[in-house]
Amino acid sequence: MTPVSRRGVLKGGLGVACSAAAHPLMSTMTMAATPGDARLVVIVLRGAMDGLDLLAPVGDPAYAALRPTLGPRAAETGLPLGGGFVLHRAMAPLMPLWQAGELGFAHAVSTPYRDKRSHFDGQDLLEAGTGMDVELAAQRDGWLNRLLQAIPGTEARTAFAVGRQEMRILRGDAPVYQWAPEADIEITPQAQLLLERIYEPDPLFSAAGGSALELAAQLGHATLPPLPDGSRREPLAAFAAERMNEEARIVSYSLNGWDTHRNQKGALTSALDVLQRSILSLKDGLGANWSKTMVMAMTEFGRTARENGSGGTDHGTGGALVMAGGALKGGRILGRWPGLDEADLYDRRDLMPTADVRAYAAWAMRGLHGIDRATLERAIFPTLDMGDDPGLLA
Amino acid sequence: MTLFDGPIGPDTYAAIRYGYGFPARGAATAPGEMIAGLHGPDRMRMAFPKAGLPEAAAMGAAYIAARRDIKKEIPDADARLKALWQQIRQAQYTGLLADFARIADTRTPFRERLVHFWGNHFATRTKGRQSHACGPAFLDEAIRPYLAGRFADLLKAAVTHPVMLAFLDQTSSVGPNSKANGDGRRGLNENLAREVLELHTLGVGAGYSQRDVTEFAELLTGLTFDLKRDTGMVFKSKLAEPGAETVLGVRYGGKGKAKLSDVYAVLDDLSVHPATAAHVSRKIAAHFTSDTPDPSLTSAMAATWRDTGGDLTAVYTAMLNHPAAWAGFGAKVKLPREMLASAMRGLGLSGDDIMRTKAGRGRDWLMRPLVAMGHSYLGPPDPSGFPDEATAWVQPYGLAQRITWAMTTVQMVKTKGLAPDRFARDTLGDAASERLLWAVTRAETREEGLGLVLASAEFNRR
Numbered sequence: 001m002t003p004v005s006r007r008g009v010l011k012g013g014l015g016v017a018c019s020a021a022a023h024p025l026m027s028t029m030t031m032a033a034t035p036g037d038a039r040l041v042v043i044v045l046r047g048a049m050d051g052l053d054l055l056a057p058v059g060d061p062a063y064a065a066l067r068p069t070l071g072p073r074a075a076e077t078g079l080p081l082g083g084g085f086v087l088h089r090a091m092a093p094l095m096p097l098w099q100a101g102e103l104g105f106a107h108a109v110s111t112p113y114r115d116k117r118s119h120f121d122g123q124d125l126l127e128a129g130t131g132m133d134v135e136l137a138a139q140r141d142g143w144l145n146r147l148l149q150a151i152p153g154t155e156a157r158t159a160f161a162v163g164r165q166e167m168r169i170l171r172g173d174a175p176v177y178q179w180a181p182e183a184d185i186e187i188t189p190q191a192q193l194l195l196e197r198i199y200e201p202d203p204l205f206s207a208a209g210g211s212a213l214e215l216a217a218q219l220g221h222a223t224l225p226p227l228p229d230g231s232r233r234e235p236l237a238a239f240a241a242e243r244m245n246e247e248a249r250i251v252s253y254s255l256n257g258w259d260t261h262r263n264q265k266g267a268l269t270s271a272l273d274v275l276q277r278s279i280l281s282l283k284d285g286l287g288a289n290w291s292k293t294m295v296m297a298m299t300e301f302g303r304t305a306r307e308n309g310s311g312g313t314d315h316g317t318g319g320a321l322v323m324a325g326g327a328l329k330g331g332r333i334l335g336r337w338p339g340l341d342e343a344d345l346y347d348r349r350d351l352m353p354t355a356d357v358r359a360y361a362a363w364a365m366r367g368l369h370g371i372d373r374a375t376l377e378r379a380i381f382p383t384l385d386m387g388d389d390p391g392l393l394a
Numbered sequence: 395m396t397l398f399d400g401p402i403g404p405d406t407y408a409a410i411r412y413g414y415g416f417p418a419r420g421a422a423t424a425p426g427e428m429i430a431g432l433h434g435p436d437r438m439r440m441a442f443p444k445a446g447l448p449e450a451a452a453m454g455a456a457y458i459a460a461r462r463d464i465k466k467e468i469p470d471a472d473a474r475l476k477a478l479w480q481q482i483r484q485a486q487y488t489g490l491l492a493d494f495a496r497i498a499d500t501r502t503p504f505r506e507r508l509v510h511f512w513g514n515h516f517a518t519r520t521k522g523r524q525s526h527a528c529g530p531a532f533l534d535e536a537i538r539p540y541l542a543g544r545f546a547d548l549l550k551a552a553v554t555h556p557v558m559l560a561f562l563d564q565t566s567s568v569g570p571n572s573k574a575n576g577d578g579r580r581g582l583n584e585n586l587a588r589e590v591l592e593l594h595t596l597g598v599g600a601g602y603s604q605r606d607v608t609e610f611a612e613l614l615t616g617l618t619f620d621l622k623r624d625t626g627m628v629f630k631s632k633l634a635e636p637g638a639e640t641v642l643g644v645r646y647g648g649k650g651k652a653k654l655s656d657v658y659a660v661l662d663d664l665s666v667h668p669a670t671a672a673h674v675s676r677k678i679a680a681h682f683t684s685d686t687p688d689p690s691l692t693s694a695m696a697a698t699w700r701d702t703g704g705d706l707t708a709v710y711t712a713m714l715n716h717p718a719a720w721a722g723f724g725a726k727v728k729l730p731r732e733m734l735a736s737a738m739r740g741l742g743l744s745g746d747d748i749m750r751t752k753a754g755r756g757r758d759w760l761m762r763p764l765v766a767m768g769h770s771y772l773g774p775p776d777p778s779g780f781p782d783e784a785t786a787w788v789q790p791y792g793l794a795q796r797i798t799w800a801m802t803t804v805q806m807v808k809t810k811g812l813a814p815d816r817f818a819r820d821t822l823g824d825a826a827s828e829r830l831l832w833a834v835t836r837a838e839t840r841e842e843g844l845g846l847v848l849a850s851a852e853f854n855r856r
Binding site for chain 2: 168175200
């Protein structure tokens with residue numbers, strides 16, 4: 001018999017072989033000290049999301065001139081959030097969350113990364129969580145891993161890096177698990193049973209192998225049920241929610257497609273559609289656990305205030321942070337608006353950052369996980385000044 | 395229940411912990427002979443050659459020229475660029491196959507293990523298509539000739555190799571007050587200096603300051619390499635910061651023109667620093683014996699390092715003569731490339747068989763799985779190299795890739811009636827437990843039984 005997809009035999013009644021009870025570590029885990037109930041999801045939006053199109057400042061007098069084609073469309077189709085800002089139309093399915101206080105934003109934020117505007121360096125810095133005083137090449141681990149080290153009772157499966165893409169944000173001394181929802185194991189049912197016997201005396205292989213076989217047996221995204229509104233469930237979020245309904249408390253994954261140099265109208269709509277479905281998939285998948293969840297979607301930097309000649313925008317500085325979750329006190333746009341007059345722009349071209357995006361993440365961890373301020377400002381985000389409490393949590 | 399049934403004999407330690415597994419193919423099992431195998435001609439390098447730096451750099455230079463010619467709209471430039479990219483990819487691919495072929499055929503597997511240990515200690519990665527052909531030359535030119543001599547010589551070769559200079563931005567570092575920086579538009583890049591101190595020598599916990607890093611970086615100015623022109627590292631005193639520099643309290647240079655010998659002098663001193671002895675000894679011991687190596691083992695190695703001025707043969711001998719080197723079998727997990735290499739060796743593939751792997755198959759069978767397992771052939775994402783601890787590799791996604799690779803490899807490779815239990819005994823020796831032998835004979839097919847051996851914890855540990 002040739003190896004078949006593990007998924008293909010799911011309905012064959014062999015699920016018993018990979019039930020939790022088969023893995024001794026799983027039962028000990030549930031009895032050990034637990035890392036608490038709060039769930040934190042960090043979505044890395046790779047490619048630099050245009051915060052000025054997501055949350056268009058249509059009330060700012062300079063906006064229309066900077067955005068000759070994108071501006072009128074935003075003014076016409078955007079969803080008013082108050083304060084002169086409109087939310088991009090593609091995010092409309094999230095409006096019930098906004099009204100329920102489960103969606104919020106921070107505007108004009110950035111990491112400490114400046115001037116070179118390289119995606120890779122910018123993402124490295126975002127994931128390392130350090131300032132520019134540490135050379136990029138010298139940054140070895142990610143801030144979510146340092147968070148894990150500050151939470152008692154964590155183990156590898158407390159944190160999941162979801163997807164095939166490497167998540168440097170989770171890299172470091174604390175062991176973490178990685179899985180891609182579309183991944184599979186080429187193995188027959190009989191070989192799987194035998195492999196479980198083979199791994200049995202080895203706790204490390206038994207736990208990781210057991211999880212791998214179990215995860216591979218779960219439904220792939222081709223067969224995911226649609227969301228309540230009929231739209232496609234986003235597979236990374238669907239998987240993340242399943243893990244967080246079990247033992248995982250910290251999850252990170254990437255959504256790509258934000259580098260909108262040309263035809264931003266279409267490109268940003270597609271990217272935002274994935275983001276809103278991802279958030280709704282988390283909410284739907286988490287059920288009651290949504291109330292204990294905080295989602296933070298952050299990007300390496302924003303985009304130029306001025307539209308370019310191809311209906312797009314180029315690499316900039318200040319951008320926006322998207323927050324969601326039942327644990328959030330949302331329905332607000334946080335931050336200090338710097339204005340868009342030429343003199344107010346960073347380098348006369350980009351939205352001026354008025355806050356460090358890491359400060360919001362730090363306040364979230366302060367509230368969700370009870371991490372003290374000294375640990376946040378020194379160990380997790382070295383050299384960060386958290387500033388005043390924005391009161392992020394409900 | 396334990397993973398291994400009984401005591402593990404020295405032959406198994408020698409083959410699996412210090413080599414690439416059984417069959418031993420005549421490899422030595424006594425420490426003295428294992429050490430002897432590190433010296434003498436590098437037969438495996440000669441048997442399976444790779445492009446050297448001059449040849450690889452010439453491909454890169456031609457690639458850059460073709461790209462420039464495309465901009466000038468010179469008619470055949472597109473075709474030239476395409477052909478050169480093929481050549482570069484081929485050189486890179488030959489490098490990958492040669493590393494596996496050398497492991498498959500070697501009679502001195504400890505030597506090959508050390509090549510890859512040091513290759514990861516001095517981790518490099520090429521950036522940009524024009525430089526990819528140079529990648530494989532690093533192990534051959536900077537590591538292989540030096541791994542049994544003085545650490546000072548290995549350090550100098552690795553730190554000043556063009557692939558390292560490019561990777562850690564030394565090629566863009568210029569002394570702020572140098573002749574080359576008359577207009578003040580260029581400056582110092584501290585990357586290489588910092589990594590040499592933090593990763594290659596003293597270790598991050600050692601007591602060096604930012605001032606040491608900066609002055610060391612100033613001392614390194616002058617070292618450079620230009621792919622478009624050079625066939626090796628060059629030292630240009632007009633790029634160098636004038637004057638003496640003080641690193642860890644010692645003054646270097648300062649009299650007359652900046653010289654390469656000043657750079658070598660600081661590397662010589664770093665190579666025998668007690669912090670280097672402790673940091674690198676521990677790293678070797680951790681790689682071979684345990685993620686938390688026996689402190690008496692690491693201190694014996696570090697003492698030997700200090701006593702011998704960093705004679706690596708003496709340090710390896712101190713390790714192999716220590717009881718902890720022959721205890722706690724299976725504490726380490728094979729890195730993905732080691733797992734693949736030991737599987738090839740176990741399945742009886744010869745170096746020539748491996749070199750004949752066609753590019754398309756090599757991509758599916760070797761390159762992509764290594765990337766998915768997190769151990770890309772192109773190199774690690776950052777200068778600290780690939781992780782070495784078991785927990786970094788044995789997690790669901792990585793293990794799923796190993797299992798899938800094991801199950802597909804036994805279908806692809808001719809195994810001529812090989813029985814799974816026999817295969818387990820032949821590849822694992824006394825590390826094959828009764829439980830493993832029981833399980834693999836119960837597989838539905840012979841191939842599946844072989845795949846289970848390769849996927850087993852026993853096979854993936856050392």
